[in-house]
Amino acid sequence: MNGADRLCDTLLAHDVDVCFANPGTSEMHFVAALDRKPQMRCILGLSEGVVTGAADGYARMADKPAATLLHLGPGLGNALANLHNAKRAHTPMINVVGDHATYHLHLDAPLTSDIESIARPMSKWVGRINRPGQVEGQTVAAWQAAMMQPGISTLILAADAAWGELPAGEVKKTILPPRRQADAGDIRRAAEILRSKRRTAIILTGRALRADALDVAGRIAHATGARLLSQGSNGRIERGAGRISARRVPYPIDQAIEFLADLEAVILIGAGEPVGFFAYPGKPGHLLPQSCEILELAGISDDLPHTLQWLADELGAKAAAPVPPHKALERPASGKLTIESINLALAAAIPENAIVCDEMVTSGRQFFGLTEQAAPHDFLALTGGAIGIGIPLATGAAIACPDRKVIGLQADGSGMYTLQALWTQAREKLDVVTVVFANAAYAILQGEMRAVGVNNFGTNARRMLTLDEPVLDWTLMARGMGVEAARAETLEDFNSLFDAALRRRGPFLIEARI
Numbered sequence: 387m388n389g390a391d392r393l394c395d396t397l398l399a400h401d402v403d404v405c406f407a408n409p410g411t412s413e414m415h416f417v418a419a420l421d422r423k424p425q426m427r428c429i430l431g432l433s434e435g436v437v438t439g440a441a442d443g444y445a446r447m448a449d450k451p452a453a454t455l456l457h458l459g460p461g462l463g464n465a466l467a468n469l470h471n472a473k474r475a476h477t478p479m480i481n482v483v484g485d486h487a488t489y490h491l492h493l494d495a496p497l498t499s500d501i502e503s504i505a506r507p508m509s510k511w512v513g514r515i516n517r518p519g520q521v522e523g524q525t526v527a528a529w530q531a532a533m534m535q536p537g538i539s540t541l542i543l544a545a546d547a548a549w550g551e552l553p554a555g556e557v558k559k560t561i562l563p564p565r566r567q568a569d570a571g572d573i574r575r576a577a578e579i580l581r582s583k584r585r586t587a588i589i590l591t592g593r594a595l596r597a598d599a600l601d602v603a604g605r606i607a608h609a610t611g612a613r614l615l616s617q618g619s620n621g622r623i624e625r626g627a628g629r630i631s632a633r634r635v636p637y638p639i640d641q642a643i644e645f646l647a648d649l650e651a652v653i654l655i656g657a658g659e660p661v662g663f664f665a666y667p668g669k670p671g672h673l674l675p676q677s678c679e680i681l682e683l684a685g686i687s688d689d690l691p692h693t694l695q696w697l698a699d700e701l702g703a704k705a706a707a708p709v710p711p712h713k714a715l716e717r718p719a720s721g722k723l724t725i726e727s728i729n730l731a732l733a734a735a736i737p738e739n740a741i742v743c744d745e746m747v748t749s750g751r752q753f754f755g756l757t758e759q760a761a762p763h764d765f766l767a768l769t770g771g772a773i774g775i776g777i778p779l780a781t782g783a784a785i786a787c788p789d790r791k792v793i794g795l796q797a798d799g800s801g802m803y804t805l806q807a808l809w810t811q812a813r814e815k816l817d818v819v820t821v822v823f824a825n826a827a828y829a830i831l832q833g834e835m836r837a838v839g840v841n842n843f844g845t846n847a848r849r850m851l852t853l854d855e856p857v858l859d860w861t862l863m864a865r866g867m868g869v870e871a872a873r874a875e876t877l878e879d880f881n882s883l884f885d886a887a888l889r890r891r892g893p894f895l896i897e898a899r900i
């Protein structure tokens with residue numbers, strides 16, 4: 387047995403049995419060890435953004451981390467944008483990053499870099515394994531941090547620690563400590579606020595957005611008149627008809643300020659205080675009114691469902707909140723393919739228990755609102771604003787939930803960052819329908835330009851904000867990676883392609899020309 391074998395055994399003993407990978411020479415002993423472990427499912431991503439985006443989608447649905455395998459500093463560097471999104475989603479993940487043998491580092495060979503410094507901004511835990519004897523302890527520490535924070539752990543594995551021999555031995559699973567519970571004084575204060583008849587909102591994220599926790603939150607809201615809200619973006623929401631809905635704080639700054647303007651108190655459960663996505667001249671960063679009382683009842687690593695239950699008990703909130711009766715959404719049948727018509731058609735056609743991955747950008751502004759009445763589903767969003775997560779996210783979610791239909795809703799510009807994930811979908815035969823909103827533009831940035839008063843774009847601005855000349859052909863790109871694809875020019879086309887894609891298994895891509 388060598389250090390790499392012990393690393394695999396330690397991951398497997400802790401139920402980490404999927405590894406999204408893009409390996410190199412310094413990781414060859416780890417690759418060889420993974421090859422000796424058929425229980426570990428290894429999935430190749432053709433760029434590191436695919437690897438970490440997929441690990442994010444996987445963990446959001448599996449509620450446990452995947453491992454990633456990344457090649458030294460440059461491999462980790464390529465992965466950073468989607469690690470940033472995973473960090474913002476509070477996703478558990480264990481990155482295994484290979485490094486040169488300890489005695490080789492001082493030679494400053496071409497791939498040598500300061501891996502710790504690259505890892506630190508996105509990781510809640512960073513550790514290094516320099517000797518085989520450190521493998522088990524460091525891997526358990528990485529797993530424990532990923533689960534408890536929850537967040538990203540980055541484990542740097544020196545090549546000589548991977549190949550160094552170790553006496554054989556079995557790894558025992560470490561039991562996690564219980565999550566921190568809310569403070570009794572804070573619960574009493576929250577109950578006081580909620581009884582005070584002030585205009586109060588409860589803002590939720592993380593585990594508080596699962597259906598069972600939302601039910602309890604709904605009882606609290608029903609008993610007290612509080613508004614239930616969720617953060618502007620959230621890793622996963624169990625959503626749809628029959629479920630309690632927590633409205634999202636809007637993204638556009640003026641809408642967000644107006645949305646929150648009348649609040650006198652806010653209770654945060656896992657969520658952060660709402661702030662502007664960007665700074666704008668003359669506009670505030672804090673979005674709540676200055677006089678609004680803010681109580682942080684529970685942080686993201688606390689036991690959020692327990693916090694809600696305790697608060698409901700304190701208030702004696704037993705009656706279930708009424709949910710609007712399910713009325714099937716009307717599906718537009720024909721006409722022009724516009725953002726509005728396609729949003730309605732999609733919301734009406736989402737199958738029950740689907741997983742929806744949203745990177746629609748400007749094509750999705752109304753979509754989230756419509757999904758309140760869609761069939762029950764999970765909604766996974768772009769959490770950190772770093773575009774290029776959608777296709778990998780759907781890929782990882784499909785690995786975690788092979789029996790559920792995954793629907794990837796994808797803006798074209800964002801999709802181009804990590805379109806290689808389509809190849810992984812084809813190779814792993816994943817049941818994902820990707821809809822590309824092909825507007826041939828960075829439309830959101832055109833809007834931001836107009837918002838700063840520039841209405842006539844010159845050549846430079848136009849060339850930076852459009853994706854034409856040449857137009858991207860998504861059907862060809864998908865087919866080139868083994869994913870069947872078709873183009874929709876009308877709503878009839880779209881509806882029939884979407885229905886056909888739902889009936890079959892395996893990846894399919896629809897390019898919607900809007």
Ligand SMILES: Cc1ncc(C[n+]2csc(CCOP(=O)(O)OP(=O)(O)O)c2C)c(N)n1
Nearest residue numbers: 747748772773797798799800827828829830
């Ligand atoms: C990693 C990263 N790079 C660049 C940006 C800046 N950015 C924000 S939106 C956007 C373009 C989005 O275009 P598209 O995905 O086609 O959606 P649309 O705006 O057309 O709806 C860019 C480049 C970003 N958010 N993240």
